[in-house]
Amino acid sequence: MQTLNKQTYPAGRRFDHLPEKIVQFGEGNFLRGFLDWMIQRMNEQELFLGRVVAIQPTPHGKVVPKLLAQDGLYTVALRGFANGEQVDRTEVVAAISRGINPYADWLEVLRLAENRQIEFVFSNTTEAGLSYFQEEYAANRAPLSFPGKLTAFLFHRFQATAGDPTAGLKIFPCELLENNGDLLKAIVMQLAKDWRLPDAFTEWLQSHNRFFNTLVDRIVIGYPKENSEEYEQRLGYRDELLTVGEPYHFFAIEGDETTAAALPFRQAGLNVFWGDVKPFRELKVRILNGAHTMMFAVAYLSGVDTVLQAMEDQQLRRFIQRGMEQEILPYIALEQAVKTNFARSVEERFLNPFNRHQLLDLALNAVTKYKLRVLPSLLDAVKTGTLPAVLCFSLAGLMLFYRGIQRDGQQLVGMREQQPYSIRDQEEVLQFFQNVWSACQGEKEQVQQLVRAVLGNESFWGENLLQIAGLEEKVGQYLRQMLHDGMRAALTRLLEGDGA
Ligand SMILES: NC(=O)c1ccc[n+]([C@@H]2O[C@H](COP(=O)([O-])OP(=O)(O)OC[C@H]3O[C@@H](n4cnc5c(N)ncnc54)[C@H](O)[C@@H]3O)[C@@H](O)[C@H]2O)c1
Ligand SMILES: O=P(O)(O)OC[C@@H](O)[C@@H](O)[C@H](O)[C@H](O)CO
DSSP states (O other), X not given: OOBOSTTTOGGGGGGTTSOEEEEEEOOSHHHHHTHHHHHHHHHHTTSSOOEEEEEOOSTTOSHHHHHHHTTTOEEEEEEEEETTEEEEEEEXXXXXXXXXXXXXOXXXXXXXXXXXXXXXXXXXXXXXXXXXXXXXXXXXXOOSSHHHHHHHHHHHHHHHTTTOGGGOOEEEEOSSSTTHHHHHHHHHHHHHHHTTOOHHHHHHHHHHOEEOOEEEEOOEEESOSTTHHHHHHHHSSBXXXXXXXXXXXXXXXXXXXXXXHHSOTGGGXXXXXXXXXXXXXXXXXXXXXXXXXXXXXXXXXXXXXXXXXXXXXXXXXXXXXXXXXXXXXXXXXXXXXXXXXXXXXXXXXXXXXXXOOBHHHHTTTHHHHIIIIIXXXXXXXXHXXXXXXXXXXXXXXXXXXXXXXXXETTEEEEEETTEEEEEOOOHHHHHHHHHHHHTOSSOHHHHHHHHHHHHTOHHHHSSOGGGSTTHHHHHHHHHHHHHHHOHHHHHHHHXXXXXX
């Protein structure tokens, strides 16, 4: 079968003449299935007329070579329900002009920084990527972190344009972090200081570049490993970057009218909101992402593989619904109807029969995700004098999920029913769990010690969770039940009110 590229899909050449206007840090599934798809939508309607250059954020990325092999083309398959109607659409996206591996070709990135047609920067490098990392600056080599690369990119632009105010960029980080624009700006400013870059640069940065807070929403599952052949038959070509997602999409940007006019998403019929992001963020991150993180370990260790299977399993569905309705929703400061409607729509989205959203994909960097997406609800409940059972149970499940039996390169390997699975997280997190589990054979005191070590690890949670009265005992009890009786039996006890 032929591969998708401009030879096999000449229509992709239609956009070749468009200038590169966007630099995108990240080339992952989400940006391809969300932002780049939106740019394609705008280009098709001749509203934006610009293309995207995707920069690989980490040294071992596998996407850029595929992008180059396919001339930047890839397919987005959107399947599910929208306004009660079934949607099942595939579209070839030609919004990405090329990908650059900055570790191999930093000079090309710097050349791009000199290009005056570049107006926007978008990023999505996961929450782990949008963080401060102390590193050295060298003009001829790519910094390791994403903020480092952005700072070096901006500094080169400043130099190349002699600090021209009109060369400033509009920067939209899409990582799911609160005030992501403000955060990125603060990190860039810190790096400029660390690197002793001239004051004139920081002034230019402050006055002529803008960082916007955003919130993104679309479930993008990425490449359909399980049924890729089915897709190939349907498409008539092979596409290694095929990106599957749901039709629903929502993008909130804390920007003004002028910026909205420069990015005419709304005119292209896209569901984009310009204004205060905060209420959407809390609703979405706590309910949708929170439910994902709350369910992944418990559901996976109960023997199911996808979100849909978890939702179709009576017991797991009760667990998810109870967590959402009784332990997450009450602590979101919005009108009841708004919260319930959103939670209901999230359940429907989880039930999308076409989205085989793998629980193991949700598990990536789950410790940080628990901290950012679930822990705030747990802490709110604690403030009202309750220890929320489902959220505590899910924390115990997370600890069990991280029980690795061996290392396999960058991953830790766990076992489910004699089958190995990958535990993917930052090296220090994997190392930590490997150590604590190696000292635990399941004896009551050993389990309690492990729970103490995890809850007391401030670098995971940003605070010492041992200070929460009763948490250690409750999580310890759940973890022991999981270890001794199995996840299903522990879940039954929890749901029957006989847990801890
Ligand atoms: N997939 C979705 O449904 C979805 C929806 C909304 C938001 N998101 C957000 O998008 C992020 C990426 O999701 P995805 O589905 O595209 O995953 P992906 O694995 O396809 O892409 C991850 C991207 O992040 C980069 N990355 C990973 N770790 C990094 C690090 N430590 N430093 C710098 N870059 C790093 C990778 O190189 C890659 O570009 C998620 O963390 C999430 O916050 C995803
Ligand atoms: O993409 P992650 O791995 O950060 O989180 C997993 C999911 O919760 C997430 O991708 C959601 O599906 C998405 O945020 C929906 O908009």
